[in-house]
Amino acid sequence: MTIEQRKEKLIILGNFLGQFSVSGIEKKVGIAQNDSYFDRLQEKIDAAVHHNGWFTRENVLFSLEQWSKALTPSNLEKWLSRYDFKKVERKTVGIIMAGNIPLVGFHDFISVLVSGHKVLVKQSSNDMLLLPVIADYLIAVAPEWKENIEFLDTSEGASKMENYDAVIATGSNNTARYFEYYFAGKPSIIRKNRNSVAILTGKETKEELTALGEDIFRYYGLGCRNVSKLYVPEGYDFDAFFKAIYPWNPIINQAKYANNYDYNKAVYLMSLYKLLENGFLILKEDKSFSSPIATLFYETFSDLSELKKELRKKENSIQCIVSKDLFEKEVPFGKTQHPELWDYADNIDTLSFLTEEV
Structure with missing residues (x-):
């Protein structure tokens, strides 16, 4: 397939996923392969909720809804137009996925497919039910992809991955050391622990603080894009913050x-x-980034410019910075779990890797 044809298949997928949202599930007419796959995906949603206690129905549907909003003609055009796919030679790219939030490895999955490579998927046992049925749907609308998608048994370790040319692996700092050793000699992207932070000045509106609740609580704070730490001015009064997030x-x-x-x-x-x-x-006041579930760390600052310097030094540990008019690449309040296709994890351009290095 040409890049235009591959893009068109992802648009079709976006239309299919658009039937599943937090506000409800509604079967629509005119959706390709809908009679075969609508009920199948709905069954897998129910199964995923029972399989993983953190995957509530709302959070699974939220993830599907965000992907349906991402896979639009304008978004795909903006994302893909910056790359040269003509020189890509088909290779096999292994993906080792995390399982902390629903479909957390989906961006890597479609990146490999849209770039023209074969994807060899090693899912997490925590999130192994949704992606296979979505992959089957893609094969149904694009049979050419049948030879480009392969899933490994979730019970097998990374050492069982064979016959691959490059790898994208996501895990903890500990597993990253293993990945770096095992995949040495192969082109790779190895992702480690990251957390997101928010900077408050005391001038935030109630609406902005309420939106911050989405950044903190969505997926129970389990994602790397979830805010796990606040930076607040010395003497900050948390009353407005607590009132604003009360709806959660x-x-x-x-x-x-x-x-x-x-x-x-x-x-x-x-x-x-x-x-x-x-x-x-x-x-809890704490200098660490990674706070436990149901806990949010905070740290005070007296000089905003010094705080900016400190965060720049620690940028390799930070996924997102939520603030208003403070940083060049800041994320607005309430938007950490609404990334665009070109918002790459760890700021590593996956498509550049797939089109230039693989």
Whole structure:
């Protein structure tokens, strides 16, 4: 297929996924292969919710809805027009996916396909139900992709991946060291732990602080794009922040989240840490980036310019910076879980890698 044909197939996929949203699931007319795949995907959504306690129905549908909004003609044109696909020679690219949020490896998956390569997928056991049916849908609308998509058994380790030319692997800092050793000698993208932060000045509107709740609580804070730490001015009054995020209070009704809240609160109190909390979120002053579930770290600053210098030094640990008119590449409040196709994880251009290095 030409790049235009591959792009057209992704548009068709976007239309198909557009039937699944947080507001509801609605079967529409005029969708390619809908009779064969609408019910199949709906069944896998239900199965994924039962398979992984963190994959609530709302969060799975949220992920599908965001992908349907991303795979539009204008977005795909803006994303793909910057690359030269004519010189790409078909190779096999292995993808080792994380499983922290639904379809977290999907961007890598479509990047390999749209660039003209074969994709060899090693899914996480935590997120192994949704992608295969979406892949089958793509094969149904583009039979040419049948030879370009292969899934490995989720029970097999990375060492079982064979006959590949390049690899994209996502994991923790510990597994990244293993990946770097095992995949040495092959073109690769190895992703490690990253977290996102937000900078508040005290001038934020209620609407902006409420939107920040989406950045904190979506997917229970399990994504690298979730805000896990706040930077606030010295003497900052958290009352407005707590009031603005209160609409997220039903999150405490999720048993796994509530268990983490209770456990972390107990540990912190026994350690005599000073805490702020509102019944569903714990605020703890801490210099670290990675906060536990149901906890948000914060740190105060007195000089904004010095804070900017500090964050630039730590940019390899930061996925997103949420702020307003402070940073060149900042993310607006409420938008961390709404990335564009060209917002690459770890700021590594996946399509440049696939078109120039593989």
